[in-house]
Amino acid sequence: xxxxxxxxxxxxxxxxxxxxxxxxxxxxxxxxxxxxxxxxxxxxxxxxxxxxxxxxxxxxxxxxxxxxxxxxxxxxxxxxxxxxxxxxxxxxxxxxxxxxxxxxxxxxxxxxxxxxxxxxxxxxxxxxxxxxxxxxxxxxxxxxxxxxxxxxxxxxxxxxxxxxxxxxxxxxxxxxxxxxxxxxxxxxxxxxxxxxxxxxxxxxxxxxxxxxxxxxxxxxxxxxxxxxxxxxxxxxxxxxxxxxxxxxxxxxxxxxxxxxxxxxxxxxxxxxxxxxxxxxxxxxxxxxxxxxxxxxxxxxxxxxxxxxxxxxxxxxxxxxxxxxxxxx
Ligand SMILES: N[C@@H](CCC[C@H](N)C(=O)O)C(=O)O
Numbered sequence: 001x002x003x004x005x006x007x008x009x010x011x012x013x014x015x016x017x018x019x020x021x022x023x024x025x026x027x028x029x030x031x032x033x034x035x036x037x038x039x040x041x042x043x044x045x046x047x048x049x050x051x052x053x054x055x056x057x058x059x060x061x062x063x064x065x066x067x068x069x070x071x072x073x074x075x076x077x078x079x080x081x082x083x084x085x086x087x088x089x090x091x092x093x094x095x096x097x098x099x100x101x102x103x104x105x106x107x108x109x110x111x112x113x114x115x116x117x118x119x120x121x122x123x124x125x126x127x128x129x130x131x132x133x134x135x136x137x138x139x140x141x142x143x144x145x146x147x148x149x150x151x152x153x154x155x156x157x158x159x160x161x162x163x164x165x166x167x168x169x170x171x172x173x174x175x176x177x178x179x180x181x182x183x184x185x186x187x188x189x190x191x192x193x194x195x196x197x198x199x200x201x202x203x204x205x206x207x208x209x210x211x212x213x214x215x216x217x218x219x220x221x222x223x224x225x226x227x228x229x230x231x232x233x234x235x236x237x238x239x240x241x242x243x244x245x246x247x248x249x250x251x252x253x254x255x256x257x258x259x260x261x262x263x264x265x266x267x268x269x270x271x272x273x274x275x276x277x278x279x280x281x282x283x284x285x286x287x288x289x290x291x292x293x294x295x296x297x298x299x300x301x302x303x304x305x306x307x308x309x310x311x312x313x314x315x316x317x318x319x320x321x322x323x324x325x326x327x328x
Contacts, residue, residue, distance in 0.1 A: 001025075003288040005039075006087070007046060010079030011278055012226030012257020012316065016046055017087060019054040021062065027053075031292050033071040038295040039288070040069035046288075046300065049222050052080040054087060060105050061097035062088040068221025072199075075102040076165045078229020078276045082108070082121040086280035089121075103127070103164045114261070114278050115318075117311030121280045125163050125233040126273040135166035137196050146171070146242060151195060152185050159238045163274070166200045166220070167234040171242060174327060177206050177216065186218035203231040206327055207244045214254045214327045226257025233274040236262035250277075254323055258316045279315075282306040 003025065006017045016039050020027060027035070032053065040048045050068050057063035064084045066077040081099065085108030088097055096109045104126055111122035130143050137160055139149055144160040152158065156176060159169045168189070170176065186202035189195060199220035206214045215235045217228035232253045239245040247266045252259060260278030267273065284305045290298035 001290065001292065003035075003290065004285070005046075005288055006282055006285045007048065008083045008280065008282045009257070010082045010227070010229060010280055011232075011255050011260055013079040013228060014048045014226075014283070015050050015052045015066075015080050015083055016040065016048045017052045017054065017083060019087070021054055021056040022091070027292075031295075032065070032067055032073075034292070034295045036067035036069060037071045038290075038298065041296075044296065045298075049219070049225050050074075050077065050080060052077070052084045054084060057100040060100040061092060061094070063100040065102070068219070070221045072221040073102075074165050074221065076104075076125075076163060076230055078123060078125055078231075078233055079227060079278070080229070081106065081123045082229065082276070082278055082280040084108075084280075085121050085123055086119075111277050114259070115311070115315035117308075118279050118281070118315055120261075120277050122275050122277045123229075124273060125230060125276050127164055128234075128237065128272040128274065129162040129164055130160070130270070132160055134162040134164065135160055135168075135196065135200060136198060137166070137168070137200065139195060144168075146238075149195075152188075153181060156181060156185075159241075161234045161237065163230045163234050165230055166196065166198070167203060167231055168196075168200050169203045169205060169231075169235050169238045171205045171207060171235070171238060171244070174206055177204055177214070177327060182216065182218055183224075190218070190220055201228055201231050203228070203235050205235045205239065207239055208254070208326045210245060211249070212252045212254070213239055213245070214323060216256060227255035227260070229260070229276050229278070232260055233262050233276045237264050237272055237274055240264045240266075254319055254327075256323075258312070259319045279312055281308055281312045283309050
């Protein structure tokens with residue numbers, strides 16, 4: 001069969017976008033898993049952190065499903081939702097839509113630019129859950145906020161939050177960022193283990209100054225990525241809870257693929273939602289020719305490059321120079 005695709009990214013977190021809805025593709029669950037494994041492979045495939053599927057929704061403007069490069073499905077993806085949202089906003093000719101995701105219906109809006117020539121999209125990150133059973137994470141506690149977990153490290157303090165995909169967040173110094181601890185802990189928690197049996201996204205965060213932070217994430221189902229939207233949202237929330245940043249205020253979040261903005265909304269004492277604002281950039285598009293019974297034997301045709309990546313590159317270079325001074 002022939003599959004139309006767009007390769008794009010949010011903060012360098014790159015995805016293959018496939019519109020099942022408009023093209024009338026009828027994939028099985030096994031097909032989606034196999035396509036993710038075959039197409040996301042960086043050696044033998046197109047290469048991406050995941051596949052974002054655009055689907056019809058019975059009650060919202062569209063539905064998103066996101067599969068990691070290891071074939072597992074995630075309940076949410078912030079950077080992917082911006083890319084998906086941009087595609088659906090353009091398709092429907094709207095400025096604001098609601099997208100059905102695995103566990104919530106979330107708004108996506110056009111929101112000016114994040115840098116000269118780089119349009120921005122604002123997506124809602126919600127629900128925000130703190131019970132460890134929501135991740136799930138088992139350490140004999142109900143919640144984890146800025147505490148050490150002896151099984152992980154004697155000195156690094158972690159907070160756990162599900163948005164609703166699971167995140168473990170450590171806020172600390174440049175030395176913590178430079179250490180090998182994130183890799184060691186994330187690999188342990190994403191392998192066979194009793195603490196996070198479903199795996200977890202692990203972020204190390206350095207607050208640069210009030211209103212600005214750096215986040216690096218080891219993603220469940222992928223490994224280290226340039227950026228993880230839900231992780232940057234959850235990390236910004238943690239810095240607000242720690243009193244390092246303010247609620248209801250735009251906060252610049254630098255990552256290895258560029259920069260986004262996050263705003264944390266406190267609705268009641270313990271109820272939050274987060275807005276994630278950043279790019280949804282197309283890199284190239286094409287047609288994949290494959291047999292679904294052997295998806296790794298695919299070929300790509302009619303590949304066409306989008307020019308818009310050039311403007312994003314300038315944002316990325318500026319972010320890289322900033323991080324070289326303030327973090328690395
Ligand atoms: N990169 C995403 C998150 C993708 C899913 C994640 N790896 C998981 O398994 O929870 C983002 O931008 O939020």
